[in-house]
Amino acid sequence: VSRSKGLRGTESQREPRIPSQFSQEQRIAMKEALKGAIQIPTVSFSPKELNTTALAEFGEYIRKVFPTVFHTSFIRHEVVGNYSHLFTIKGSDPSMQPYMLLAHIDVVPAPDKGWDVPPFSGLERDGFIYGRGTLDNKNSLMAILQALELLLIRNYIPRRSFFIALGHDEEVSGINGAQKISALLQARGVQLAFVVDEGSFILDGFLPNLKKPFAMVSVSEKGAINLRLQVNMTPGHSSAPPKETSIGILAAAVSRLEQTPMPNMFGSGPLRMALEQLANEFPFPTNIVLNNLWLFRPLVSRLMERNYVTNPMVRTTAALTMFNAGIKENVIPPVAEAIINFRIHPAQTVQEVLKLAKDIVADDRVQFHVLDAFDPLPISPSDDQALGYQLLRQTIQSVFPEVNIVAPGTCIGNTDSRHYLNLTTGIYRFNPVYLQPQSFSSIHGINEKISVEAYETQVKFIFEFIQNGDTDVEPVPHLHEL
Numbered sequence: 001v002s003r004s005k006g007l008r009g010t011e012s013q014r015e016p017r018i019p020s021q022f023s024q025e026q027r028i029a030m031k032e033a034l035k036g037a038i039q040i041p042t043v044s045f046s047p048k049e050l051n052t053t054a055l056a057e058f059g060e061y062i063r064k065v066f067p068t069v070f071h072t073s074f075i076r077h078e079v080v081g082n083y084s085h086l087f088t089i090k091g092s093d094p095s096m097q098p099y100m101l102l103a104h105i106d107v108v109p110a111p112d113k114g115w116d117v118p119p120f121s122g123l124e125r126d127g128f129i130y131g132r133g134t135l136d137n138k139n140s141l142m143a144i145l146q147a148l149e150l151l152l153i154r155n156y157i158p159r160r161s162f163f164i165a166l167g168h169d170e171e172v173s174g175i176n177g178a179q180k181i182s183a184l185l186q187a188r189g190v191q192l193a194f195v196v197d198e199g200s201f202i203l204d205g206f207l208p209n210l211k212k213p214f215a216m217v218s219v220s221e222k223g224a225i226n227l228r229l230q231v232n233m234t235p236g237h238s239s240a241p242p243k244e245t246s247i248g249i250l251a252a253a254v255s256r257l258e259q260t261p262m263p264n265m266f267g268s269g270p271l272r273m274a275l276e277q278l279a280n281e282f283p284f285p286t287n288i289v290l291n292n293l294w295l296f297r298p299l300v301s302r303l304m305e306r307n308y309v310t311n312p313m314v315r316t317t318a319a320l321t322m323f324n325a326g327i328k329e330n331v332i333p334p335v336a337e338a339i340i341n342f343r344i345h346p347a348q349t350v351q352e353v354l355k356l357a358k359d360i361v362a363d364d365r366v367q368f369h370v371l372d373a374f375d376p377l378p379i380s381p382s383d384d385q386a387l388g389y390q391l392l393r394q395t396i397q398s399v400f401p402e403v404n405i406v407a408p409g410t411c412i413g414n415t416d417s418r419h420y421l422n423l424t425t426g427i428y429r430f431n432p433v434y435l436q437p438q439s440f441s442s443i444h445g446i447n448e449k450i451s452v453e454a455y456e457t458q459v460k461f462i463f464e465f466i467q468n469g470d471t472d473v474e475p476v477p478h479l480h481e482l
């Protein structure tokens, strides 16, 4: 029986703990600050098309709403890559290894169509703040700076140093933001105890029959390939069409890719661990099935692939995202091209997926051009000795006492944290916010929103997390009783 798990208390903290209670005035100021952030349209359209005016305005905005962060002697602020921000918060104990909190400033585009309120209005309706970035990811960015501001005005001095890195181009690769910050820190010889970024939530209603929410801390993320397929054929007059055209050949190829699922890789890794941890939260007979995955693995793997959110957890996915061909209605087009966005399961590699894709297309007239690709990220530790994971677990348990299970997972999207592999082996992706399937669809979709209460809780979470980071005790080994 597990008697004690996680971190040994906070007995060795020297400073008294600052309670995470905020005045009515502070609570109003924090939600208004988030609304103001949403109103700045920091949209990334492509790596070359960023709204640089808005990004610059955002830099001014955070200076205005978080004055103490910018005027504290032990905090160094730097602008990196023109619009990203790096804060170095120097702790009083240089022997403690620093950590880093990440968030990003940019958002994906949001045309007004379909929204109940304009996506950059930051309007509050029925207790919710609406707008692009309220879940992805200005909520995290503002909550991190807000929590730090609130700690500082109560004279908080951290023991453990930490960094805050705010990237400005996460939605289009992170090459000029996160990647440059990472290189800068590497040049300074920094090594981090761990990194915390976006990428997972307290999941509510994602697994059939599981009534209670659980916190998924992603310890890995899928790899990706952007693949351009191209077919070249001889152009000609549309009045005498050939048997096959570039469009027809390419359409058949992409259709084969869409219709042929990559292999189901369920069986090991974070997902299996999570399901085993969740087993007893399910009613009969699912609890029996999940407690005996050695026997029911084929059944569970089939159930997982039935649902569009759990399917990406068990396999590499292929999304057809762009298609282009044709120059005039009566010209047989010389070229047709399509972009396929693959998300690679942790048990596969870029090379394996490309080979599978070539076998599925099975047509030499279809040229393969890899635009960019990277393998799935390494799995960060989630054992009792993993400081970052255990600090998250401890903070989740204190801020969300109703959440029984904290389980490791794999992020199905990509995050800026992948640019920090050179600085740490502990990368954790977790947003301390409840997420339902409907709110999941709003991320990059319509009516993205966060409740005022959820945002306040996110600030509270970071306020507690930063103080928990000051613990100098090592994580407690798992103790067993006979």
Ligand SMILES: CCCCCCCC/C=C\CCCCCCCC(=O)N[C@@H](Cc1ccc(O)cc1)C(=O)O
Residues within 6 Å of the ligand: 170, 171, 172, 173, 198, 199, 200, 201, 203, 206, 207, 224, 274, 309, 310, 313, 411, 412, 413, 414, 415, 440
């Ligand atoms: C037990 C299993 C239950 C499974 C339920 C899973 C629910 C999903 C929960 C959370 C997923 C949220 C993912 C958000 C993070 C993604 C952030 C993002 O959008 N990143 C971009 C980055 C990117 C990558 C490549 C590009 O060319 C441009 C941008 C992304 O598209 O991934």
Ligand SMILES: [Zn+2]
Residues within 6 Å of the ligand: 104, 136, 137, 170, 198
């Ligand atoms: Zn994001």
Ligand SMILES: [Zn+2]
Residues within 6 Å of the ligand: 108, 136, 171, 444
């Ligand atoms: Zn996003």
